[in-house]
Amino acid sequence: MFGYLKFMSDFYQYHLFFCTHEREDKAHCQEHGAMSLRNYAKQRVKELKLKKVRINNSGCLNRCALGPMLVVYPEGVWYQYKNSTDIDEIIESHIMQGQIVKRLQR
Numbered sequence: 834m835f836g837y838l839k840f841m842s843d844f845y846q847y848h849l850f851f852c853t854h855e856r857e858d859k860a861h862c863q864e865h866g867a868m869s870l871r872n873y874a875k876q877r878v879k880e881l882k883l884k885k886v887r888i889n890n891s892g893c894l895n896r897c898a899l900g901p902m903l904v905v906y907p908e909g910v911w912y913q914y915k916n917s918t919d920i921d922e923i924i925e926s927h928i929m930q931g932q933i934v935k936r937l938q939r
């Protein structure tokens with residue numbers, strides 16, 4: 834755990850992982866537009882010039898029924914989001930002010 838925190842402090846203040854997994858046999862995040870909302874988040878972080886914030890795709894995070902899901906480190910806070918308004922709130926509250934968005938936390 835301490836090694837990861839050291840890594841975080843050296844490179845990123847926040848690291849967001851968006852599940853963009855897609856499959857045919859059961860629920861998956863991509864069926865809710867995960868990739869386009871991940872791309873929106875990446876664009877907003879760039880527009881806001883937020884340094885030390887990294888956004889990555891992830892495979893299945895095994896919380897498929899709640900999808901689309903993302904997780905924010907270093908805190909390990911999980912969010913269920915539905916649209917760009919939710920992404921804006923996560924960025925403006927959690928990433929910019931350090932305040933967890935309770936209404937989206939799962």
Ligand code: FES
Nearest residue numbers: 852862894896897
């Ligand atoms: S498909 Fe996204 S959590 Fe499983």
